[in-house]
Amino acid sequence: SRYCVKVAVLCHRALAWALRLVRGRVCVRSTHAFVFSKCTHGKVDSVLETFDLYAGTHPSLCISPQIGEALDEAVRRVRPSRVLELGMHCGYSSVRLLRLLPSAGRLITVELDPLTAELGEEIILVAGFKHSQFQVLTSSSAEAILTLRSVLELNQEASEGLNLVLMDHDPQQYLPDLLALERGELLCPSGCSVLLIYRNQRAGDLREILSYIRARPDCYCIKSKLQFMTEIFYQKESIRVDRVSRM
Numbered sequence: 001s002r003y004c005v006k007v008a009v010l011c012h013r014a015l016a017w018a019l020r021l022v023r024g025r026v027c028v029r030s031t032h033a034f035v036f037s038k039c040t041h042g043k044v045d046s047v048l049e050t051f052d053l054y055a056g057t058h059p060s061l062c063i064s065p066q067i068g069e070a071l072d073e074a075v076r077r078v079r080p081s082r083v084l085e086l087g088m089h090c091g092y093s094s095v096r097l098l099r100l101l102p103s104a105g106r107l108i109t110v111e112l113d114p115l116t117a118e119l120g121e122e123i124i125l126v127a128g129f130k131h132s133q134f135q136v137l138t139s140s141s142a143e144a145i146l147t148l149r150s151v152l153e154l155n156q157e158a159s160e161g162l163n164l165v166l167m168d169h170d171p172q173q174y175l176p177d178l179l180a181l182e183r184g185e186l187l188c189p190s191g192c193s194v195l196l197i198y199r200n201q202r203a204g205d206l207r208e209i210l211s212y213i214r215a216r217p218d219c220y221c222i223k224s225k226l227q228f229m230t231e232i233f234y235q236k237e238s239i240r241v242d243r244v245s246r247m
């Protein structure tokens, strides 16, 4: 019947849409083309509004404006000077982060796919940010983390490190990457917030990393658990003890 044909056509369209979304290829080029051609260059707010406009009518891998607000809240509270973003895509979350960083703040953002990295970097420049404020590393998160010490120009004492990490790349990598950041002493010992994004993902994707966090109460706690974002907080025990004993 005509009804069955309509349902079949709709299912076919939905499947094609989901496949395109998963592959992400169409998404990157068309998101970039839309934002680049429609926003006012040099105006951060216009860049973000144009991204939101695009996501309102097209499938998009960018974080939603709701997650964006939760991200803004964390950045305003933490006031980080060194931020690491894993999974840059077209630069939407990078621009959101950069616009709230203090003047000496710096963002290192990592993107696996070279074309995506190139297009995302262009959008960050279009938003008006300079290479003194951000750096794009085109590699897997695991490889990028190995080079971070020299990228961040950290000295051996590691008195400084990352104050904020945004993970929005591959949930399978969240735990291995956190362990690598810890091993490399790249997280600021006096405190680092790690934001884990998850959406459309199988339940339980974060189970592993959260059970690791719960097993390390000496230096980790779960600060907040929102529908699409969990914030964990890292702090070295020695510093906590110092603070308590000084009180």
Ligand SMILES: C[S@@+](CC[C@H](N)C(=O)[O-])C[C@H]1O[C@@H](n2cnc3c(N)ncnc32)[C@H](O)[C@@H]1O
Binding pocket: 061, 062, 063, 086, 087, 088, 089, 090, 091, 092, 093, 094, 110, 111, 112, 113, 116, 139, 140, 141, 142, 168, 169, 170, 173
């Ligand atoms: C969901 S998108 C990120 C969206 C972005 N944070 C935003 O809100 O605009 C995930 C991105 O991570 C990249 N990616 C996936 N696995 C990665 C890995 N292991 N290392 C670095 N980037 C990765 C993908 O190519 C994709 O562009």
